[in-house]
Amino acid sequence: MKEQDLFPLLEGYNNISIFTHVRPDGDAIGSSLAWAKALIMLGKNVEIYCPDVIPERYSFLPGYERFQDQFLPHKKEKLLAFVLDCSDLARLEYMESQMSQVEKIVNIDHHITNECFGDHNLVKTSAAATAEIIFQLIQENNLELDQEISLSLYAAISSDTGSFRYKNTTPQTMRIAALLLENGVNPYLVSEKLFDELSLNKLLLLREALYTLKVDEKHQVAWMSMKESTVRKYNASPAELEGFVNYAKNIKNMDIGVFFYHGNDGETKVGLRSKNSDVARMASYFGGGGHPLAAGCTVKGRAGQVEKKILKIIREAL
Amino acid sequence: MKEQDLFPLLEGYNNISIFTHVRPDGDAIGSSLAWAKALIMLGKNVEIYCPDVIPERYSFLPGYERFQDQFLPHKKEKLLAFVLDCSDLARLEYMESQMSQVEKIVNIDHHITNECFGDHNLVKTSAAATAEIIFQLIQENNLELDQEISLSLYAAISSDTGSFRYKNTTPQTMRIAALLLENGVNPYLVSEKLFDELSLNKLLLLREALYTLKVDEKHQVAWMSMKESTVRKYNASPAELEGFVNYAKNIKNMDIGVFFYHGNDGETKVGLRSKNSDVARMASYFGGGGHPLAAGCTVKGRAGQVEKKILKIIREAL
Numbered sequence: 001m002k003e004q005d006l007f008p009l010l011e012g013y014n015n016i017s018i019f020t021h022v023r024p025d026g027d028a029i030g031s032s033l034a035w036a037k038a039l040i041m042l043g044k045n046v047e048i049y050c051p052d053v054i055p056e057r058y059s060f061l062p063g064y065e066r067f068q069d070q071f072l073p074h075k076k077e078k079l080l081a082f083v084l085d086c087s088d089l090a091r092l093e094y095m096e097s098q099m100s101q102v103e104k105i106v107n108i109d110h111h112i113t114n115e116c117f118g119d120h121n122l123v124k125t126s127a128a129a130t131a132e133i134i135f136q137l138i139q140e141n142n143l144e145l146d147q148e149i150s151l152s153l154y155a156a157i158s159s160d161t162g163s164f165r166y167k168n169t170t171p172q173t174m175r176i177a178a179l180l181l182e183n184g185v186n187p188y189l190v191s192e193k194l195f196d197e198l199s200l201n202k203l204l205l206l207r208e209a210l211y212t213l214k215v216d217e218k219h220q221v222a223w224m225s226m227k228e229s230t231v232r233k234y235n236a237s238p239a240e241l242e243g244f245v246n247y248a249k250n251i252k253n254m255d256i257g258v259f260f261y262h263g264n265d266g267e268t269k270v271g272l273r274s275k276n277s278d279v280a281r282m283a284s285y286f287g288g289g290g291h292p293l294a295a296g297c298t299v300k301g302r303a304g305q306v307e308k309k310i311l312k313i314i315r316e317a318l
Numbered sequence: 319m320k321e322q323d324l325f326p327l328l329e330g331y332n333n334i335s336i337f338t339h340v341r342p343d344g345d346a347i348g349s350s351l352a353w354a355k356a357l358i359m360l361g362k363n364v365e366i367y368c369p370d371v372i373p374e375r376y377s378f379l380p381g382y383e384r385f386q387d388q389f390l391p392h393k394k395e396k397l398l399a400f401v402l403d404c405s406d407l408a409r410l411e412y413m414e415s416q417m418s419q420v421e422k423i424v425n426i427d428h429h430i431t432n433e434c435f436g437d438h439n440l441v442k443t444s445a446a447a448t449a450e451i452i453f454q455l456i457q458e459n460n461l462e463l464d465q466e467i468s469l470s471l472y473a474a475i476s477s478d479t480g481s482f483r484y485k486n487t488t489p490q491t492m493r494i495a496a497l498l499l500e501n502g503v504n505p506y507l508v509s510e511k512l513f514d515e516l517s518l519n520k521l522l523l524l525r526e527a528l529y530t531l532k533v534d535e536k537h538q539v540a541w542m543s544m545k546e547s548t549v550r551k552y553n554a555s556p557a558e559l560e561g562f563v564n565y566a567k568n569i570k571n572m573d574i575g576v577f578f579y580h581g582n583d584g585e586t587k588v589g590l591r592s593k594n595s596d597v598a599r600m601a602s603y604f605g606g607g608g609h610p611l612a613a614g615c616t617v618k619g620r621a622g623q624v625e626k627k628i629l630k631i632i633r634e635a636l
Contacts, residue, residue: 162481162509163480163481163482163483164476164481164482164495164505165481165505165506165509165513166505166506166509167504167505167506169499169505169506170499171496171497171499171500172496173496174492174493174495174496174499175492175493175496177482177492178489178490178492178493178496179489181487181488181489181492182489186485187482187483187484187485187487188483188484188485188487191480191483191484192593195483196564196568197568197570198565198568198569198570199569199570200533200540200569200570203528203531203565203569204528204531206528207525207528207529207531210521210522210524210525210528211525213521213522213525215518222518246514247516247521250514250515250516251516251517251518251521252515252516252517252518275510
């Protein structure tokens with residue numbers, strides 16, 4: 001599908017639903033809100049669905065409250081669905097089975113693993129974020145790009161590029177960001193909401209994690225661990241541990257960072273990050289996987305034993 | 319001075335010195351290196367001076383080793399000096415007195431407090447970084463913008479905007495960044511060097527600091543402290559404590575973060591950060607100052623007493 005093919009398609013539908021993936025990130029949320037607003041301004045009835053509740057940190061995005069986590073299609077409705085930022089329909093979890101009620105699916109995504117599951121597919125792997133593709137759709141069809149849409153798109157792009165820090169950041173990303181800022185987006189507000197805000201629990205858990213920090217200078221690996229019981233002691237969620245593994249990886253002269261989360265069920269979730277080494281290969285020894293520089297696996301056994309096993313594989317692989 | 323006036327000025331000089339400020343940041347260093355390279359490519363003899371040693375984290379910037387911290391001008395030399403990113407000549411510390419040996423000073427800066435101390439002044443307060451002005455100088459004079467210069471300018475801009483997160487980030491900043499990326503800059507490499515890398519000492523000190531974390535939910539203030547003896551225990555430098563105050567400020571529902579550094583000399587250095595309140599005013603009660611959202615002061619007295627005094631003023635001011 002090309003951007004210009006959008007209008008003939010839209011003409012046949014008054015009711016449009018937008019779907020995005022489980023555990024939604026800034027790109028999933030921002031792209032969906034931006035695209036919803038653009039379609040509403042075209043006079044469409046638009047619903048937005050996500051199988052998960054949207055984290056409260058995104059509540060600064062206009063339209064945030066419009067997300068629904070229950071998709072109950074009317075059988076006789078002629079429905080067009082846009083599925084955003086999903087490499088496959090399984091990313092919609094329990095909503096996947098209900099997608100058969102939808103007449104046509106338009107798949108808009110930037111993941112290289114996208115399965116082109118839609119009746120129409122607009123997949124651009126060069127885009128840093130799905131929001132870049134939404135931006136182009138809006139621009140090439142001369143739709144209105146108001147301040148609300150600009151804010152949602154900017155937040156989405158900033159989120160998926162780690163504020164223009166990751167490898168996916170391109171000159172085009174920067175040019176789009178320039179236009180969005182011109183529309184009145186405040187970059188400071190966005191980054192404060194997306195990157196700076198910390199929960200007190202997260203800081204207290206970081207303190208606990210740092211007490212377990214160990215480094216092996218010779219093999220350039222650093223690791224930290226946390227027991228599920230510690231997380232419970234703070235009435236916190238394991239989601240608060242996100243990013244802790246990077247503290248280990250980011251230490252100067254270290255190549256690999258590891259974070260062990262020892263569950264009460266006798267399973268350890270292992271997060272692996274690296275500056276230069278292929279940790280996906282290491283994770284694959286234990287049935288895990290991921291990207292070369294960011295991978296993970298789940299291993300059964302006693303906490304201490306699991307840590308030893310993983311560190312042994314890492315030291316041998318280097 | 320206008321950008322176009324540069325060439326007639328340069329024609330009269332073969333020897334050019336570039337100066338930047340004490341405690342140099344990414345903009346000071348990157349702007350100086352970029353401008354030096356541009357002038358070298360014009361066939362000039364260029365020296366770069368900074369009253370401080372350049373932190374090793376910037377060693378990835380091409381030309382890093384060319385910085386000198388001793389300025390010894392030959393009396394008979396006809397010297398043109400560019401002073402970059404300095405609001406006044408006092409920012410050159412002990413080099414200030416030697417500036418009288420220089421025939422002409424060109425002052426290039428973006429600080430609103432700039433004193434226009436130069437024989438020529440190119441001060442643009444709308445620029446996010448001095449590097450933006452250097453970029454324009456290069457572009458408007460059709461100088462070559464090679465990959466090395468692009469990397470130095472990108473690092474400078476990224477540094478002064480916190481990777482395009484601060485309020486000073488403008489559409490123009492983004493457009494310049496787009497052009498620099500097109501010249502082959504790797505944004506990931508820059509951000510890894512500027513923002514991600516942590517020393518092991520810094521993490522260990524963060525752990526110590528987090529153990530002192532206290533929050534006053536009612537007054538939305540959080541604080542941490544550190545004794546000089548703790549820093550010495552790790553053979554670390556107090557510079558490693560940079561940014562710790564933000565962990566306190568960034569806690570959700572907190573407005574003010576405070577960091578107390580209790581020196582062995584009976585003085586406490588107090589760092590204050592806020593999301594919304596004027597902490598410069600609070601610091602001014604103790605003879606300190608700064609920006610509304612980022613200020614500091616130094617207070618004599620017993621550690622516990624100083625903390626009480628500061629927190630009292632904060633609670634009363636809110």
